[in-house]
Amino acid sequence: MVIRTFHDLTAKLLAVLEDRTITERDDKIERITKLIDHRDELLSQIKPPFTGEEQQLGRAVLLLNQQVNHLLKLQKQEIQRDIQEINKKKRLSNKYTNPYESLSVDGIFYDKRN
Incomplete structure (x- = not known):
């Protein structure tokens, strides 16, 4: 019966999502993806x-x-938070290695007298 198998896969998917013992995010995402594809x-x-x-x-x-x-949705939010933190660290690191890159040029006056 297909619905029984679908139900069992959904239960397995829920168990993987709730499992806090899986420390490698890539491994967890791979398992989730396989279960979703099979479903x-x-x-x-x-x-x-x-x-x-x-x-x-x-x-x-x-x-x-x-x-x-x-x-x-919670997993997605967690990943988005991590991506934002990484991007923030990249920007801060870039400002540290090249502090004059983002200087503004406000206050420059050009005299156009003939």
Whole structure:
């Protein structure tokens, strides 16, 4: 049953997102991506009519998806925060290595008398 497999993959995805023991972000992102890709393949195979059990699994999947979406948004925000910090450190480092690069030229007066 495709919906059962889809439900199980969604539960695994939720477990990976909640797992705090995975210290390598790249490893975690790779696992998340594989699970999402596999779910996408299965999603195209889910077609009505549904049995009562399949409808219950579908409702459970919807609830799991809400949690997954929330955790994915948190993960995205964390990555964006890290990128902003890295960019800030780059700018500060660049100002330190080349302090005169960003000097403004305000106050220059050009005399255009003939």
